[in-house]
Structure formats: C-alpha cells, structure tokens
Amino acid sequence: MGSELNRLTITEARKRLRRREITSRELTRDCLERIAAVEPRLNAFITVCEDEAMAQADDADRRLGQGDAPNLCGIPLGIKDIYCTRGVRTTCASKILGNFTPPFDATVIEKLRAEGAVFVGKANLDEFAMGSSTENSAFGPTRNPYDLERVAGGSSGGSAAAVAADECLAALGTDTGGSIRLPASFCGVVGIKPTYSRVSRYGVIAYASTLDQVGPFARTVRDAAMVLRAAAGADPRDSTCSARPVPDYERALTGEVRGMRIGVPKEYFVEGMDATVERTVRDALKKLEAMGARTVEISLPHTGYAVAAYYLIATAEASANLARYDGVRYGMRASADNNIELYNRTRAQGFGAEVKRRIMLGTFALSAGYYDAYYLKGQKVRTLIRRDFERAFESCDLIAAPVAPTTAFRLGEKTDDPLQMYLSDIFTISVNLAGLPGMSVPCGADGRGMPIGLQLIGPPFAEEAILRAGDAWERSGGFARRAPQL
Amino acid sequence: MLESSAMAQEKISLEQVRHVARLARLELAPDEERRLQIDMSEMLGYVDKLNELDTDKVEPTAQVGESGTPVREDVVTNHPAADAMLANAPAREGFFFKVPKIIE
Numbered sequence A: 001m002g003s004e005l006n007r008l009t010i011t012e013a014r015k016r017l018r019r020r021e022i023t024s025r026e027l028t029r030d031c032l033e034r035i036a037a038v039e040p041r042l043n044a045f046i047t048v049c050e051d052e053a054m055a056q057a058d059d060a061d062r063r064l065g066q067g068d069a070p071n072l073c074g075i076p077l078g079i080k081d082i083y084c085t086r087g088v089r090t091t092c093a094s095k096i097l098g099n100f101t102p103p104f105d106a107t108v109i110e111k112l113r114a115e116g117a118v119f120v121g122k123a124n125l126d127e128f129a130m131g132s133s134t135e136n137s138a139f140g141p142t143r144n145p146y147d148l149e150r151v152a153g154g155s156s157g158g159s160a161a162a163v164a165a166d167e168c169l170a171a172l173g174t175d176t177g178g179s180i181r182l183p184a185s186f187c188g189v190v191g192i193k194p195t196y197s198r199v200s201r202y203g204v205i206a207y208a209s210t211l212d213q214v215g216p217f218a219r220t221v222r223d224a225a226m227v228l229r230a231a232a233g234a235d236p237r238d239s240t241c242s243a244r245p246v247p248d249y250e251r252a253l254t255g256e257v258r259g260m261r262i263g264v265p266k267e268y269f270v271e272g273m274d275a276t277v278e279r280t281v282r283d284a285l286k287k288l289e290a291m292g293a294r295t296v297e298i299s300l301p302h303t304g305y306a307v308a309a310y311y312l313i314a315t316a317e318a319s320a321n322l323a324r325y326d327g328v329r330y331g332m333r334a335s336a337d338n339n340i341e342l343y344n345r346t347r348a349q350g351f352g353a354e355v356k357r358r359i360m361l362g363t364f365a366l367s368a369g370y371y372d373a374y375y376l377k378g379q380k381v382r383t384l385i386r387r388d389f390e391r392a393f394e395s396c397d398l399i400a401a402p403v404a405p406t407t408a409f410r411l412g413e414k415t416d417d418p419l420q421m422y423l424s425d426i427f428t429i430s431v432n433l434a435g436l437p438g439m440s441v442p443c444g445a446d447g448r449g450m451p452i453g454l455q456l457i458g459p460p461f462a463e464e465a466i467l468r469a470g471d472a473w474e475r476s477g478g479f480a481r482r483a484p485q486l
Numbered sequence B: 001m002l003e004s005s006a007m008a009q010e011k012i013s014l015e016q017v018r019h020v021a022r023l024a025r026l027e028l029a030p031d032e033e034r035r036l037q038i039d040m041s042e043m044l045g046y047v048d049k050l051n052e053l054d055t056d057k058v059e060p061t062a063q064v065g066e067s068g069t070p071v072r073e074d075v076v077t078n079h080p081a082a083d084a085m086l087a088n089a090p091a092r093e094g095f096f097f098k099v100p101k102i103i104e
Helices: A010-018 A024-042 A050-065 A107-115 A157-164 A181-187 A221-231 A275-290 A303-324 A339-350 A353-366 A372-392 A418-425 A429-434 A463-475 B002-008 B014-023 B030-052 B082-086
Strands: A045-048 A076-080 A118-123 A147-151 A170-175 A190-193 A213-218 A261-265 A294-298 A398-402 A438-445 A451-457
Touching (some): A010 A050, A010 A221, A024 A045, A024 A050, A024 A076, A024 A118, A024 A157, A045 A157, A050 A118, A076 A157, A107 A221, A118 A157, A157 A170, A157 A181, A157 A213, A170 A190, A181 A190, A181 A438, A181 A451, A190 A221, A190 A463, A213 A221, A221 A463, A261 A275, A275 A294, A275 A398, A275 A438, A275 A451, A275 A463, A303 A353, A303 A372, A303 A418, A303 B030, A353 B014, A372 A429, A398 A463, A418 B030, A438 A463, A451 A463, B014 B030
Parallel strands (some): A076 A118, A076 A170, A261 A294, A261 A398
Antiparallel strands (some): A045 A118, A170 A213, A190 A213, A398 A451, A438 A451
8 A cells, every 4th residue: 555645744744855754756646646546536626737746746856855945845735726827727617717728827826836835736616716615616516525425615625625635735725705714614624814915816816806815725733834924925916915024934833822812702603503513612712711711702793794795795896807708818719700799608608607696796786876785885894894803802812713603514405595505604704804814723523523613813914823823722632633534 | 467576576677687797798598587686686685684784984995905005116027928828819810819800
C-alpha cells in the first residue's frame, strides 16, 4: 500500500520536506493517487492537473534541495475553479465559460506559485459561487466524504471535500455569504473567511464585489493560518485590497485564551435548530471557559434580517458582474443572426437556473421604480447589521456561534426550494455584510458522524484573535478528527 | 378566473418578468418565465420583512472596506497581448472579435 503522505498536515509535511525525508514528488503523487481513487464517488474536482502538478513538485524539490523553502514550497493544494490559472481551463462550474483558459494568474495564485506550492486541480463549486450545496454545478454535485448521499455544502464544496478526503493538504475557496465556512462545517475541516479586503481578488471571478472574499481550507488552524499568510496582502491590481501589513499568523497561535472575552449571540441559538448542533457548540464554549476564556451573552438584534438584505445586495451586484458574459470575447456562443439575439441566447443556454434566478432578482431590485424599495433598503439594513457587531465588540474580543443550524443535508433535499436553501446561510451571511473575519473549526459530529463547525467571528483585521482561539480549542483535544471512510 | 385570482397573489406579474428578462438579456422559455414568477414572488415576499425596520434616518452601506481610493503614477503597466486575449474568442478575424452583423 502507499505511504499515504497525502494525509499529512502542512505543518508536518513542511518539516519533513525541509529535512529531505520526503520529496514533493512523493507527496504530490500520493495526492494524485488518492484523487484517482476517490473522485469517481466524490466529484470534488472539475479539472485534475496531473502533469502541471508533477512539474511544480519537481521545481519545488529543486528549491528545497537548495535550502530555499518558503512555508508552502512543495505543498499540494486544491484551487476552487473560480480563480484564473494561467494555461489551465477555468470554468466557474458554468457552461457559459466553455473552455476559457486564462492567459494570466489571479494574484493569489501568483503568490502561491512564487512560494513553490503545487496545484493538483481545480475544485468544484456552485456555478459562479451561487449556492449552499455545490449542487448548482454544470459538472454535477460534489458529495460529502462522510456520507455520499449528503451535500458537501457550498459554494466551495469541492475545496472542502478535497481537503476532508485527503486529496490535497489545503485548498482555496471564496466566501460571499458563507461559501467557505458552511462547506468547512459540513465536511469537518477548518475554513477561514478573512476580513473584507485582506486578500486580493484580482483574477478571482466576481460574484458580489462588496461581499466576496478569498480564503483557505485546511485540516488544522495552523495550516490554514499558513495559507492565509501566503495569500494575504496589498495588491496594486485590486484597489479594494488593504495595504495593512500581514502579520505572521502562526505567531498568534500561543494556545492561550485566558482572559479572552467571547461573545455568545442569543439570536444564533434559535428554535428549529438541530439540538445536537446546539449542544456541541455549547460544549465547545464550556471547554474554552475551562481554559480561562470568559463568555458573555451578547445580542445582534438584526440577525433575522440578514438573509433578506443579502439577497437584494448580492443579486444586484451579481446582475452587474455577470453582464460581461455575452458570448463575444470568450466562452461559449449560441448561434444567432444578430448581436442582441446572440447575447440573449448565449446567456439563456450558458447560465444554469440558479444563476438566472439571481440575475433576474438583482436586475429587478436595481430597476427603475424599485431601486429605493429593494436595493437601497437592503443597503440601509446592512448598516444596522454592521452596527450590531460594532456594539457587540465593545463588550467582547470575539464572537462564537454555530456555522449552520444543521449538519449536511441530503442531496436534492433543498434544490426545489430556493428560499430554504438560502436560509442555510442564516448564521454566516451577517459576517459578509459587515466585512468581518470568520472561521469554521470542527467541534464535533452528530449521531450519524456528520461534522459540526464552531464559528469564530472577530472585529475587522482581528484574524489573529480567532486563529488563536481556534488553535487553542484544537490543542485542548476537544474534538479528534475522524478521517472519512471512503 | 381561477388563474387570474391566483396570479393576484404574485408579487410580480409575468409581464414584469418578461421586462426584467429583456433588461438582463436573457431569452426565457415560457415555463422558465412562470417558474421565475413564482420564485421571485416568494423571494420578494420574504424580503418584505425588511419593511418592519424603520430606516428613514439610516445611511446606506455601499462598501465595508477601508475608505479612500489608492492612486498610482499614470504609467502603462500592461503589455500588448492581443493574441493571448483573442485565443479564447469564439470567433475572430485577424486582431478582431468577430460578431454577427449589427446594422442592416
């Protein structure tokens, strides 16, 4: 049997690569073998980059041999297929992009390439990142590694499932309303949505530009911190990207939470939520208290309005961002006799049902006569939600809550009811509206063995605080990760 | 008659769906129009809950990032790469994207 190096954490692999006990070639090959073995059942990847990955691994081994070893040198990663990758087809899980092969790299990809990272493949997602289950993919749904009849969560479901199933050591996703934290919770891995503007979005296909943020998945908080550090930082090509220096997040992982004030929002423990999820999250909080943290009850009174505000703002922005797909410069093109017909038909044939639904809702919310009642109203409620958090952070250093009211649901369970699907994000969406950093850390499992995530939320640019708390929770041995049986 | 009274409960008419589809440059099949009417009506009904909140004196939030727009020297930072850009074109002629005739 194989050496199963694909099961290593980045922390462990980095140590062994630097000591030359293993090579990136061996590590990458184990990941590719795992991919070949489980992909027919999981469908976590749209494109597997075998040849490119092996070439990157050989380059990394040369660098490692010369003692030039950045943190991610030689580490196999999965990349959500929403990042432009030079020379590798980028689909966004949509038919409309056809065989689009970007002539450039997203800034984050460029940075990870410079570190010597290895890209094993482009991970599956909901089309244009619109969804909570990765069922809205033109390439079929990704399945949950812990139960193939259940969803991986979305929209970055492929990235989460690939890390959970040991197909790669970490992965990149994006989070507009919960698209990193929800699949991380459903698949039992760590997922970080950083502060809005912390990471460049240049070359990341846009969904809702005031909400989108890039972030990592990994099997430990330390691993995720390492990927975040490599990805974050100023970018002259993304004018929304913050110029603040990027801290060495690993140094924040002291294991110490004494004196930390953790706010527990009463609106996040609501009737109708799964009793096991509530109990597991509360147990995790007790454990953090036993380690010296202090919990304080807080209120985020506008929580119940977040999903409504989000679906006006996000769809409005999406309708503008997706106007560029017209069949003229790249992607698929429907046959037509004139240009207007060409646009209308290309978009009709190229977009899936959920994308059309959001474009329509967003176009309506922005249209003459409805702008004030819908789009502007959503933006005003966004202010109220932002203020809720500002007030809450006067009495706590971070906030802890569930990621979702349930564990992973069954495939097909919510596909016919868009509103129920949208409500999966009820506990994650406010964080995007307020632009805050949030993280999902595995904290337990339900009776079926389906993972449960603890969500840690910080004030803007307080990634170090949530990473420290998440790492301390992991070190306490609070929840031992069980590898999926595949 | 039955049908028209059921339609009265919809938040958006079929005619409005068709108008929005024209704005969004989407050709919709008749069954898609009806499905969107139902789905959009449900969503618009749901977002009505925002009207429970008095927002008359609340400023809208258009952006949550750090304020201010960074500036740089006005110099060319990209390089001509017409062939690379045209490589993804569904149809091209020379250094142009080719599309159906626009003016008769």
